[in-house]
Amino acid sequence: MTALTTEPLASDSTPLKLAPRRHYAQVVGAVAVLLLAFLLIQSLALNKNMQWSTVWRYLWNDQVGKGIVTTLVLTVICMVMGTILATVLAVMRLSKNKVLSTVSFAYIWFFRGTPLLVQLIFWYNLAALFPTLGIGIPLTSVSASVSTNVVITAFVAAVLGFTLNEAAYMSEIVRAGIQSVNVGQREAALSTGMTEGQCMVRIVLPQAMRVIVPPTANQAINLLKATSLVAFISGGDLLSAVQDIYAVNFAVIPLLVVASIWYLVVVSVASVGQHYLERRVGKGFTHFSEDAVRDQIASIKAAQGGNV
Amino acid sequence: MKPMVEIIDLHKSFGKVEVLKGINLQVKPGSVTSILGPSGSGKSTMLRCVNHLEQPTGGAVKVNGDYVGYTRKGDVLSEISGKALAKQRAGIGMVFQRFDLYAHKTALENIIEGPLRVLGQSRSAATEEAMTLLERVGLRNRARAYPAQLSGGQQQRVAIARALAMKPKVMLFDEPTSALDPELVGEVLAVMKEVAASGMTMLVVTHEIAFAREVSSEVVFMADGYIVEQGDPNLVLRKPSHPRTKDFLSRVL
Numbered sequence: 001m002t003a004l005t006t007e008p009l010a011s012d013s014t015p016l017k018l019a020p021r022r023h024y025a026q027v028v029g030a031v032a033v034l035l036l037a038f039l040l041i042q043s044l045a046l047n048k049n050m051q052w053s054t055v056w057r058y059l060w061n062d063q064v065g066k067g068i069v070t071t072l073v074l075t076v077i078c079m080v081m082g083t084i085l086a087t088v089l090a091v092m093r094l095s096k097n098k099v100l101s102t103v104s105f106a107y108i109w110f111f112r113g114t115p116l117l118v119q120l121i122f123w124y125n126l127a128a129l130f131p132t133l134g135i136g137i138p139l140t141s142v143s144a145s146v147s148t149n150v151v152i153t154a155f156v157a158a159v160l161g162f163t164l165n166e167a168a169y170m171s172e173i174v175r176a177g178i179q180s181v182n183v184g185q186r187e188a189a190l191s192t193g194m195t196e197g198q199c200m201v202r203i204v205l206p207q208a209m210r211v212i213v214p215p216t217a218n219q220a221i222n223l224l225k226a227t228s229l230v231a232f233i234s235g236g237d238l239l240s241a242v243q244d245i246y247a248v249n250f251a252v253i254p255l256l257v258v259a260s261i262w263y264l265v266v267v268s269v270a271s272v273g274q275h276y277l278e279r280r281v282g283k284g285f286t287h288f289s290e291d292a293v294r295d296q297i298a299s300i301k302a303a304q305g306g307n308v
Numbered sequence: 309m310k311p312m313v314e315i316i317d318l319h320k321s322f323g324k325v326e327v328l329k330g331i332n333l334q335v336k337p338g339s340v341t342s343i344l345g346p347s348g349s350g351k352s353t354m355l356r357c358v359n360h361l362e363q364p365t366g367g368a369v370k371v372n373g374d375y376v377g378y379t380r381k382g383d384v385l386s387e388i389s390g391k392a393l394a395k396q397r398a399g400i401g402m403v404f405q406r407f408d409l410y411a412h413k414t415a416l417e418n419i420i421e422g423p424l425r426v427l428g429q430s431r432s433a434a435t436e437e438a439m440t441l442l443e444r445v446g447l448r449n450r451a452r453a454y455p456a457q458l459s460g461g462q463q464q465r466v467a468i469a470r471a472l473a474m475k476p477k478v479m480l481f482d483e484p485t486s487a488l489d490p491e492l493v494g495e496v497l498a499v500m501k502e503v504a505a506s507g508m509t510m511l512v513v514t515h516e517i518a519f520a521r522e523v524s525s526e527v528v529f530m531a532d533g534y535i536v537e538q539g540d541p542n543l544v545l546r547k548p549s550h551p552r553t554k555d556f557l558s559r560v561l
Contacts, residue, residue: 184408187361188467192422192474193398195390202425206412284412284454296457299449 054254058245059261067241068262074158074237075224081159082166082223083216089171090178091200104171111168117229120161124233126152158230166223173215177208209281217274221267228259238262312337312372312509313358313478319366320353327353329533330367335478335526340510342520342541345530346556351513354530355480358511359400360393371400372477398426401471401479405486407463409455415442415466416451419473427474434473441469445499461492465499472503479503481512517560521545529553 009016044050058064092104111119127148136143152160181204189199228239242255313335320328327350335341343351356362358369360377368385369376377393378385388396409418419438423429429437442448445465447458455463464484471479481500485493497519504510504523514520520527520541527541531552537544548554 182406182408182411184404184406185410188402188404188408188410188470189421190361190394191359191397191400191402192470193394193426194422195394198425202421203410207410284414284456295449295452 049253050257051251051254054251055257055261058242058251058255058258061245061258063241063245064238064258064262067236067238067259068266070155070236070240071224071227071238072266074155074162074227074230074235075220077159078162078166078227079220079223081163083170083174085163085167086170086174087205089167090174093171093175094178108168108171111165116161116165116226117232119165120157120229120233123152123160124154124157126157154230154233154235157233158227158235162223162227166219170216170219173212173219174208177210177212178204180211181207206281210278210285213274213278213281217270217277221270224266224270225263309336310373311335311370312339313511314370315354315358315367316370317367318354318357318364318369320350320357320362321365327533328357328364331530331533331535333528333535333538335509335511337509338507339526340504340512340524341526341528342524343511343513343528343530344515344517344520344556349530350533351530352482355482355511355513358478358480359397359402361402371396376400394426398422398474399477401474401476403464403467403471403479403481403484405483407455407460407467407487409458409463409467409470411455414452414454415447415458418455418466419470422470422474438469438473441472442466444472444502445469446495459492460488461495464488464496468496468499468503476508478509478511481510481514483513483515485514485516515560517545517557529556531556 045052089104089107092100093108095101095104130148132145133148133151134143134145136145178200185203185207186199189203190196194202227235227237230237231240231243234240238259242259246252246255311334313333315331315333318328318331319326331350331354333341343355345351353362357364358371358376360369363377368378374396375385376396377388379388379392380386409415410421413421416435416438419441420429420431420434423434423437424431439448439451442451445468447462447465447469450458450462450466453462455466458466468484484500485496488496493516497516500510500512500519501523512520512524524541527538527544528535529537529544529548529550529552537548537550537553544553545557548557
């Protein structure tokens with residue numbers, strides 16, 4: 001057999017140089033995008049109809065501020081209550097108990113199947129269906145009741161509407177999360193004597209969170225903007241606030257810009273929160289943890305007699 | 309002497325497929341029983357019936373004198389509550405083929421979870437015992453590692469420690485080395501030998517013939533949902549009498 005010969009790499013015996021691929025199309029694209037962005041900004045910034053001074057003035061308006069607070073409070077309350085209800089619904093849906101899973105199925109079917117705006121207006125007008133709301137013990141005369149219109153304010157109607165609707169959507173997300181957890185995790189937990197409930201709370205749900213959080217952040221952002229629907233029932237949110245203002249001064253576009261700026265600010269802050277939350281619930285699913293790496297380095301050092 | 313585990317005419321079907329067709333087995337306290345057989349013979353299903361991860365379709369399993377998952381009233385076995393079943397399971401340790409350590413918890417947290425939540429131990433007492441167990445399986449310096457940062461062999465050793473932390477009366481091993489790279493099998497078998505030597509009653513579904521011969525006091529050979537042969541490992545493994553056992557051993561040895 002003849003021996004294989006090999007040529008030296010570079011002519012002067014130094015290592016060959018590595019030349020990264022040039023992305024010319026990317027540069028051309030970037031220039032085009034920048035140009036278009038410049039033209040767009042110019043047409044908006046120099047447009048007298050935008051009334052930037054009005055925008056700036058109302059950005060810090062008290063009424064707008066109250067609107068933001070209402071929007072935030074509504075979003076947080078409905079998201080928290082909706083998620084709790086959703087978790088219950090998801091566990092019911094996955095239950096072997098046919099009654100529970102059917103009830104959950106029917107709930108989700110109804111609340112996903114009817115428009116959110118219809119549900120909202122329905123709750124606001126509940127008095128038309130039930131003029132009084134009461135509790136009582138059946139077959140006895142013990143009861144108490146109040147006028148529906150006293151209980152169901154615009155805010156309460158909004159909380160009811162968004163929470164019940166959000167729960168229907170969120171429960172499907174939670175269900176997907178629960179089902180994404182390997183069945184072995186459940187069996188391992190049960191085999192150590194945990195009850196089904198303990199297993200769900202301690203082992204399954206914490207791991208399901210990894211799958212649940214990203215679409216939940218999506219839902220939260222969606223809900224934040226969907227709360228603008230309460231403008232239909234004069235709910236006092238951010239959109240209602242700017243509508244009330246432009247109904248008087250007719251500066252429609254500048255005030256919609258004000259609302260949009262604030263929505264963007266809140267969503268941006270929420271996105272940062274999402275990033276940190278995802279990192280937290282991803283615990284154990286990366287190969288990197290400072291504690292463990294430190295332990296490993298220590299044990300390697302020990303094995304080599306400290307000669308590192 | 310009363311058996312620690314008693315399997316009485318156990319039947320199990322999945323839909324129309326009958327996987328266990330009447331299993332009878334008695335396991336002495338402190339003994340190690342290896343369960344061998346071709347895949348699909350019902351070994352794992354039988355083991356999973358012992359702690360009621362699978363619900364039998366007929367027959368019963370008794371552990372330490374109690375019917376698992378049932379209470380007997382006259383000639384009727386009535387299903388017990390989930391809470392009562394959990395209490396029974398706490399006394400039956402199990403080690404799985406895929407380890408199934410809680411992925412979001414460190415090795416130490418995996419071990420103390422049961423003692424904290426089920427036995428109601430204090431965190432300091434549970435942690436102290438867990439560290440002793442980690443020492444026993446040779447992983448004291450990996451206490452803070454997450455399962456994803458451990459090798460398969462290390463994960464399985466933590467899983468054994470997790471089961472031991474509940475101070476079970478019986479330990480079930482469902483093919484504990486089948487998912488491991490060949491060079492990692494030895495470290496897990498070594499830990500299992502040590503557990504056996506400590507007097508633990510063990511039921512082991514395995515393909516490790518050498519382990520079965522060396523460590524077990526009884527070998528059970530299953531095929532097609534029946535126990536076809538059982539007895540002293542030296543006898544069953546050296547001079548099998550049933551044709552299915554002979555056939556299986558000639559393939560794996």
